Amino acid sequence: MNQVVWTIAGSDSGGGAGIQADIKAMQSFGVHGCTAITALTAQNSLGVESLNPISTEVIESQLLALASDMKASVIKIGMLANVQQIQLISEHIKHYQATWPTPPLVVYDPVAIASSGDLLTEEDTVSAIKECLLPLVDVITPNTHETQLLTGVYLIGPSAVIEAAEKLQSWGAKAVVIKGGHWDYPSGYCIDYCTDGDNEYWLGNEKIATPHSHGTGCSMASVIAACLAKQYPLKDAFILAKAYINQGLKAAVRYGEGIGPVAQTCFPEKIDDYPQVIEAGSWLGDELDFDAPNEFTMAANFAACESKQLGLYAVVDTIDWLEKCLAQGIKTVQLRIKQGSEAELDTAVAAAVTLGQKYEGNVYINDHWQLAIKHGAYGVHLGQEDLLEANLVAIKEAGLHLGLSTHGFYEMLRAHNYRPSYMAFGAIYPTTTKDMTGQIQGLEKLKHFVPLMKDYPTVAIGGIDLTRASEVAATGVGSVAVVRAITEADDYQQAIADLQSAIGQ
Numbered sequence: 001m002n003q004v005v006w007t008i009a010g011s012d013s014g015g016g017a018g019i020q021a022d023i024k025a026m027q028s029f030g031v032h033g034c035t036a037i038t039a040l041t042a043q044n045s046l047g048v049e050s051l052n053p054i055s056t057e058v059i060e061s062q063l064l065a066l067a068s069d070m071k072a073s074v075i076k077i078g079m080l081a082n083v084q085q086i087q088l089i090s091e092h093i094k095h096y097q098a099t100w101p102t103p104p105l106v107v108y109d110p111v112a113i114a115s116s117g118d119l120l121t122e123e124d125t126v127s128a129i130k131e132c133l134l135p136l137v138d139v140i141t142p143n144t145h146e147t148q149l150l151t152g153v154y155l156i157g158p159s160a161v162i163e164a165a166e167k168l169q170s171w172g173a174k175a176v177v178i179k180g181g182h183w184d185y186p187s188g189y190c191i192d193y194c195t196d197g198d199n200e201y202w203l204g205n206e207k208i209a210t211p212h213s214h215g216t217g218c219s220m221a222s223v224i225a226a227c228l229a230k231q232y233p234l235k236d237a238f239i240l241a242k243a244y245i246n247q248g249l250k251a252a253v254r255y256g257e258g259i260g261p262v263a264q265t266c267f268p269e270k271i272d273d274y275p276q277v278i279e280a281g282s283w284l285g286d287e288l289d290f291d292a293p294n295e296f297t298m299a300a301n302f303a304a305c306e307s308k309q310l311g312l313y314a315v316v317d318t319i320d321w322l323e324k325c326l327a328q329g330i331k332t333v334q335l336r337i338k339q340g341s342e343a344e345l346d347t348a349v350a351a352a353v354t355l356g357q358k359y360e361g362n363v364y365i366n367d368h369w370q371l372a373i374k375h376g377a378y379g380v381h382l383g384q385e386d387l388l389e390a391n392l393v394a395i396k397e398a399g400l401h402l403g404l405s406t407h408g409f410y411e412m413l414r415a416h417n418y419r420p421s422y423m424a425f426g427a428i429y430p431t432t433t434k435d436m437t438g439q440i441q442g443l444e445k446l447k448h449f450v451p452l453m454k455d456y457p458t459v460a461i462g463g464i465d466l467t468r469a470s471e472v473a474a475t476g477v478g479s480v481a482v483v484r485a486i487t488e489a490d491d492y493q494q495a496i497a498d499l500q501s502a503i504g505q
Contacts, residue, residue, distance in 0.1 A: 007022035009022060087132055310479035403420060465485045
């Protein structure tokens with residue numbers, strides 16, 4: 001499906017920000033950008049010389065033309081030059097949300113102050129933004145200056161950032177991304193914050209030393225819009241936009257005598273460009289005074305696997321199937337039993353460990369890490385929700401290997417904090433074994449995950465059968481995990497042989 005994203009914003013004659021930056025950033029993420037221009041600025045690398053608002057009639061004609069033929073899945077709004085423009089845009093957005101078959105998401109980057117410090121909107125617009133526009137906005141992306149201007153909250157620490165975001169949400173914005181490029185806390189670091197009302201996400205990286213940062217805000221909001229158009233979850237859009245900006249800052253150069261624009265590059269493929277997911281218990285978490293979790297959670301650098309190519313990986317729910325797979329030469333098997341009494345689980349884990357030793361296979365125990373430690377299992381496999389529950393220190397000290405499930409870019413970078421033994425990506429396809437609503441990754445994302453996490457053994461899981469195994473393996477992933485493709489086959493021995501052949505093992 002070809003995604004269309006609109007940008008309703010001002011034109012930057014210097015080419016570094018505004019609609020010029022928006023279109024380039026959207027192009028980098030493979031969506032088609034359309035424009036409705038709200039102002040013609042006369043500016044260069046030294047600053048804004050004049051701001052020329054477009055009449056509401058001309059803006060409306062642009063919107064009518066686009067709406068009749070090229071409806072957007074996401075609308076990104078940038079600079080609105082006066083109250084009349086805010087009211088006009090709000091009326092149109094309200095109409096689209098009420099009448100379009102698929103209502104568009106709205107990303108609003110409130111361009112009150114450019115990165116260079118120039119004031120770009122009239123002062124009486126703030127109340128109109130709160131009353132007319134914010135109730136229609138899905139994601140608002142202010143920088144620290146704009147956040148303070150809109151909310152009156154001075155951002156002196158993490159609690160103030162959360163307070164400001166709550167204020168923006170109380171006025172109607174469903175989600176908030178506060179960009180921390182101007183917020184030097186802790187010193188030398190750039191910290192960004194996102195909340196969707198239910199979850200909070202903090203990202204951090206060392207500040208990138210360059211004066212050439214014109215257009216970062218426009219570009220970051222445009223990448224978020226592009227990713228949302230591709231149906232990425234907000235937390236993934238947030239981390240990809242941040243990585244894109246980091247990459248662009250490193251490549252930025254001067255074109256005039258003043259501040260150069262952030263470079264518009266490509267989908268971020270280098271792990272060094274990605275920010276750190278900040279969690280309680282991490283160094284940056286401590287710097288930001290996050291509430292410390294229980295004493296057991298934070299551990300990293302788990303035992304390394306013998307090979308980065310784990311091959312065919314069978315996930316089974318009985319000891320009988322575990323032995324069948326090991327006997328057929330599958331070297332990596334996971335025992336995933338979701339129900340059973342303590343005694344039954346204890347017996348099953350003990351038997352699984354014995355079978356792994358008998359067949360010289362590597363058996364991972366799903367979830368039941370205490371029993372895995374008790375019986376000396378090769379490894380344990382955990383989901384993201386288990387990371388704050390399990391005693392990771394005990395798992396590491398027992399010498400167990402750790403596999404972590406991830407669903408998307410944010411969870412992948414969170415898992416990277418722990419330096420697990422391997423990383424699993426899923427669900428690649430829809431699966432009948434559990435509800436994966438909103439978590440289907442597909443081959444396109446898998447092709448990005450694998451090179452980003454090339455230092456780990458990587459595993460693809462979810463809905464993979466014989467017809468799909470070879471295309472999954474073609475992404476370069478080191479292991480293909482199957483749940484039903486063996487246990488529901490007419491001839492499981494033939495199914496194992498065919499799967500191993502399909503993935504080139």
